[in-house]
Amino acid sequence: MLISFDWLKQLIDINKPTEEVGALLTGAGLEVEGIHTFDVVQGGLEGIVIGEVLTCERHPDADRLNITTVDIGNGTPSQIVCGAPNVAAGQKVVVATVNSTLYPTGGEAFKIKKSKIRGAVSEGMICAEDEIGIGISHAGIMVLDTDLANGTPAAEFFGMSSDKVFEIGLTPNRADAASHYGVARDLQALLNAKVVLPSVETFKIENTSKPVSVEVENTEACPRYAGITVSGVKVGPSPEWMQKRLRAIGLSPINNIVDVTNFVLHELGQPLHAFDADKITGGKIVVKTAAEGTTFVTLDGVERKLKATDLVICNAEEPMALAGVFGGKTSGVTDETTTVFIESAYFSPDYVRRTGMVHGLKTDASFRFERGTDPNIVIYALKRAALLMQEVAGGEIASEIVDAYPEPIQNFELELSIDRAQRLIGKEIGAERIKNILTDLGIEITAVTDISLSLSVPPFKVDVKREADVVEEILRIYGFNNIEMNENLATTYLAKFPKPDPEHITQTLLDYVSANGFHEIITNSITNSKYYEQAGEAETAGLVHIVNYNSEDLNVLRKSMVFSGLEVLRRNINRRQKDLKLFELGKVYELVEDKYKESTKLSLFMVGNVTAESWKQPSNKVAFHDLAGTVQNVLRKLGADFEVQALEQNNFMGQGVAYIKNGTVIAQVGVLNTAVTRFMEIKEQVWYAELNWDYLLKKYKINLVAEELPKFPEVRRDLSLVLDKNVTFDQVRQVALRTERKLLQDVNVFDVYEGDKIEAGKKAYALSFTLLDKQQTLTDKVIDNTMNRLMQQFEKQLGAFIRK
CATH class of the missing domain: 2.40.50.140 (Nucleic acid-binding proteins)
Structure with missing residues (x-):
């Protein structure tokens, strides 16, 4: 929906900049998706x-x-x-x-x-x-x-000043704001200003020479139907000021009569229709549902077969329009028209919506009728249109106003508890502020007590039917941003925030691991002490021995997940299942300073080939990054940030890395020592990872982050660095992230070279850098300056040689 700022200022005094008004409307529920400039030339x-x-x-x-x-x-x-x-x-x-x-x-x-x-x-x-x-x-x-x-x-x-136009994403519940008047009503409450509609006091009936009678047969579908005749009009172009208003909101001017109906529609939200009065056979309007199968040619020249549920506007002999949706080809205004009958009505949203869907018709009128218009503005809109037609096309009022309104639509009555309203809002804003907001929005306060307000809600507020709806009206005007959240986010009006469920988090992450091809194993937490004895004295320290064990092979509680997993690997490998990806979540036990300690670990094993042999691709042996990638993704899903350090070799693990947070090892990935695997009668190389599950669940929860897609393109730049052999990629990455915190989105290594073409003790990294500015398109100058700063820091901090 497009709303002209200049048009708004004709209805309400606004002394704020366009952008500020746009922000106010967005905060009040009328989201301004853009502000455009309309130039007459x-x-x-x-x-x-x-x-x-x-x-x-x-x-x-x-x-x-x-x-x-x-x-x-x-x-x-x-x-x-x-x-x-x-x-x-x-x-x-x-x-x-x-x-x-x-x-x-x-x-x-x-x-x-x-x-x-x-x-x-x-x-x-x-x-x-x-x-x-x-x-x-x-x-x-x-x-x-x-x-x-x-x-x-x-x-x-x-008179050709530029206009600012708001593009508003109107939600279905805000039918009351589908016009400049509707938007101005919200601004009335937001700005403490007063909406002033154009006066219709000069309206007068000059003669009754062209009367048109009205008969409404289906009052359920058409609760109110009004009309008036204007004779002696001259059809032609609209004046420049009206054409400017219509063009600003994306409409093409047609002629002065049709333009007036469109103008009033977008000004007041009340759709109108203009008939050539001389084509109203019998001087009579009949509003009724059509006979099934009736043929009718609409204004676009398409012949349509009507349904028995279609409400039509007829003359004494035939249909002239689909009520609230589309006019007919033969009854509309042409260049030869001299007398116009103006229709202003309130049609049932259900009937208009059904007709529009059946015939695939969507118009500005049906958009408003099917959401609900204001039955109380029908006559004012009729007078406004008649006066405008006289102004732009001449003529005189040639009939009485016909108003078929047998059962007036009443306001909706409800009670508002002031205390409950303020609890729902989450802040005491005061009874006077509440009353002022409601009054400015057009909701009448019929009675006041110390604890409640009796309200009369006008029909144009089609979505305000409950106390909670009234509170929403108050809150959107008061401002959601003006409701402070307390330190603990504790409220009496919102459902309690559920505590992170460790079981749910665990299951979600195990599902992720399983989806990456790992098979879950469940092993005995009672194991053989000989496994630890062969690994050295350090590993036997702290073993929890079982006093009344039944077997020499099951005499201690496991201190590590390694051996129970290796037992499963050995059993499968011996049965020629050599490509394995296994995981287990289990308990480990240790005696520390005369106290028994129980903790949970997530272990992962990989052995053999990553992919099975096929005609499309060769089989590849498991490598470090195959396992490390899964571990890092689990940590990222938990929102864990970490440093990466080389893992000191121990009795179990050979080369590998440790992921560290605040001095605590939260995970480790590496290859198991061959001494351990050979003792377990496994010849293949085994990659192993272990995550400190208790620590991770305590410190982190699953981190879901949603953000808007960037409007501006990413830029990639590549760089080749020659570094000392002991410099890790993580060190390079950390230097880059410290140097450029705003634009740098990612650093990736896509090639590593060590060989006789570079100096001994050196290696070459081929790196890619992804840059993005979320506010504007990156220029070559900014990109070059960023890359130059990165190269300077690589040379300074890491002793890098830049290969150009």
Whole structure:
């Protein structure tokens, strides 16, 4: 929905900038998705002003040129060379100032620059009407008859000022705001201003020579139908001011009669329809549902077969319009029309919605009728349209107002508890503030007590039917951002925030691991002490021995997940299942300073090939990153941040890495020592990972982050670094992230080289850097400066050599 800012200002006094008004509307539930500039002429005459010619002398080196000095209101007269034959001192003229851009009629745009013409300095241009795009004449410069001050924008003189247009994403529950008047009502409450509708006091019935009677057969589908006749009209183009209003909101002017109905629709939210009164056979309007299968040609020339549920507007013989949806081809206004019957009605949303869906018709009128219009504005809209038609097309009111309204639609009555309202809001905003907001929104307060308000809600508030709906109205005007949240986010009006459920988090992450091809195993937490004895004295320390064990092979509680997992690997490998990805979540036990300690670990094992052998691709042996990638993704899903350090070799693990947070190892990934695997009778290389599950569940929860897709493109730049062999990629990454915190989104290594083509003890990293500015498109200058700073820091902090 498009709303003109200038049009709004005709209804309510607004002294705030466009952007601030847009923010207020968005906060009140009318989301402003964009603010556009509407120019009556291209460029909006920006930089073009009214000036006064002070002097005019013939150019010494050109017979057809004059050198003028022109006052353009900036305190210093401008010298302008002009070739127009009618230029003279004392004239008020239109001046394009230096750096303004002209959009001439039928020509290419060009920018005005300070220049020299035949040796004389020229600081602007005195314009003809075709040169600024408002006409076609090029006979000479425009000479104005005006008292406007020098320097006044020309757009103000010509009535062609640019307009700001709000693009509002109207939600279905805000039918009351589907017009400039509806939006102004919200601003009335937001700005503590007063909406003033155009007066219809001058409306009067001049004669009753063209009466039209109305009969409503289906009052359920049409609770109210009103109309009036205007005779002696002359169909033609609308005046410029009306065309400007309609064009600003994306409508194409048609003729003065149709334009008036569209104007009132978007001003008040009340759809109207204009019939050629001479085509109303029998001088009678009948509102009824159609006979099944009736053929009817709509305004677009399509013949349609009507349903028995379609509400139609008929004359004494045949249908003339689909009520609230679309007019008929034969009854509409044409250039020959001299008498118009204006329809203003309230139709049932259900009937209009059904008809629109059946026939695939969506119009500005049906958009409003099917959501619910205001039955109480029907007569005002009728008078407003009649007066506008007289203004733009002439004519006179030639009938009484016909108003078929057998059962007036009543306001909706309800009680509002002040205490409950403030608890739902989450803040005590005071009874007076509540009453002011409701009154400004058009909700009548019929009775007041210390604890409650009796309210009468008008029909145009179609979605306000409960106490909670009223509270929502109050809250959106008061401002959601004005409700402070307390430190603990504890409230009496919201459901309790559930505590992170460890079981749910665990299951979600195990499902992720399983989805990546790992099979879950469940092993005995009682194991053999010999496993730890062969691993060394350090591993036997802290073992929890079982006093009454039944078997020498099951005499201790496991201290590590390693051996129970290796038992499963051995059993499967011995049965020729050599490509394995296994995981287990289980308990481990340890005796620490005479206290028994129980903790939970997540272990992962990989052995053999990552992918099975096939004709499409070769089989690849498991490598470090195959397992580390899964571990890192689990940590990221928990929202864990960490540092990566090389893992010190121990009795179980050979080479690998540890993921550390605040000095605590939260996970480790590496290859198991061959001494351990051989003891377990496994010849293959085994990759192993272990996560400190208790710590992770205590410190983190599943971290779901949603953000808007970037509007601007990412940029990738590659870099090749030669570094000492002991410098890790993580060190490179940390230097990059510290150097560029805003634009750098990702650092990736896509190639590593070690060989005879570079110095011994060195390695080469091929790195990619992803840059993104969420506010604007990155320029080459910004990108180059960023990459230069990164290269400087790599050289300074890591001793890198940049390969160019």
